[in-house]
Structure formats: C-alpha cells, structure tokens
Amino acid sequence: MGEAGPPQELHPMFQKFSEDHLVSRSGERRTFRRIIVVAGRSESDVEMAVQPVYVRWLDSSPPVFTSVLASPGKVELHLSTTAANAEESEQVLTAAVAAISEVLGESLVSNDGSPIEAVVGRLLKDRG
Numbered sequence: 001m002g003e004a005g006p007p008q009e010l011h012p013m014f015q016k017f018s019e020d021h022l023v024s025r026s027g028e029r030r031t032f033r034r035i036i037v038v039a040g041r042s043e044s045d046v047e048m049a050v051q052p053v054y055v056r057w058l059d060s061s062p063p064v065f066t067s068v069l070a071s072p073g074k075v076e077l078h079l080s081t082t083a084a085n086a087e088e089s090e091q092v093l094t095a096a097v098a099a100i101s102e103v104l105g106e107s108l109v110s111n112d113g114s115p116i117e118a119v120v121g122r123l124l125k126d127r128g
Contacts, residue, residue, distance in 0.1 A: 028084040034093045035113035036077040038104055043070035046104070050077065053099050062089055064096050074109065074116060 038046050047068050057064035062083035069076045079096050083089045101111045110119050 029082050030084070030086065030089075031080055031082045032086065032089040032093055033078060033080040034097050034111070036079070036097060036100055036104070036111050037109040037114065037116065037119075038075040038077070038107050039073060039109045039116060040107045041075060041104075043068055043075050046075045046077070046107075049103050050100050053103055054079075054096065057092070057096055060092055062092060064092055 041049075050066070050068075054064065054066040057066075062081045062085075064079055064081045067078040067080075069078060077100060079093055079100075081089045081092055097111050101108050109116050114122075
C-alpha cells in the first residue's frame with residue numbers, strides 16, 4: 001500500500017506550490033511540533049493522565065495544543081504551537097514534553113517521535 005498524498009516524483013512540485021501558498025497565508029508564523037510515543041497504556045488512560053498537565057498550556061504564550069492518537073500497540077501525543085518566534089516555541093514545547101514525560105513514567109517510549117522499533121534497536125545496540 002502506498003503513501004497518502006502525491007506520488008514521490010511530484011513531491012518537489014507539491015512542496016514548492018503548497019509552501020508558497022501557506023507562506024502567503026501565514027506570514028511569519030510557523031507551526032512547531034513534537035511527538036511523544038507511549039506503549040502499554042490505553043488512549044483513554046494516557047488522556048486522563050496528561051490532560052491536567054496539558055490543559056494549562058492552552059493559555060501559555062504561544063499556546064500549545066495536544067492531540068492524542070492511538071494505533072495498535074502505541075499512543076502518540078502530538079504537541080504543536082504556531083508562532084513567529086522559533087526559539088520561544090521550542091522552549092515552550094521542550095517544557096511541555098518534559099512535564100508530560102514525567103507524568104508518563106515508564107510507559108514513555110520516546111519523547112522525540114522515535115518509533116518503538118527504533119528505540120528498541122538503539123537499546124539493543126547500546127547493550128552490545
């Protein structure tokens with residue numbers, strides 16, 4: 001099964017035209033995103049654990065939005081913010097990731113978006 005979206009050979013053209021269109025609509029603002037991967041917990045359990053933490057970021061500057069996405073064997077938390085200042089956005093996202101990582105404890109697989117397979121492979125490689 002292929003990827004969703006345009007065929008590979010059309011990616012450069014799609015990126016150029018979509019980027020030009022989006023820049024004209026968004027000005028200097030950009031979206032910054034982080035993905036946290038969780039295993040061993042249900043979507044609703046993850047949501048209940050982290051909701052009290054992430055709800056306070058809705059009023060931060062810039063605000064951080066959270067989506068909880070479940071798929072077989074894992075739950076992903078997508079954190080995003082939109083702002084003109086990349087440094088400020090990265091600082092807010094770093095703080096948000098740290099706070100959520102603390103709440104998730106041992107069920108945290110990665111806080112940099114790495115898939116379970118990559119994390120396990122890295123751990124096995126480190127063990128020798």
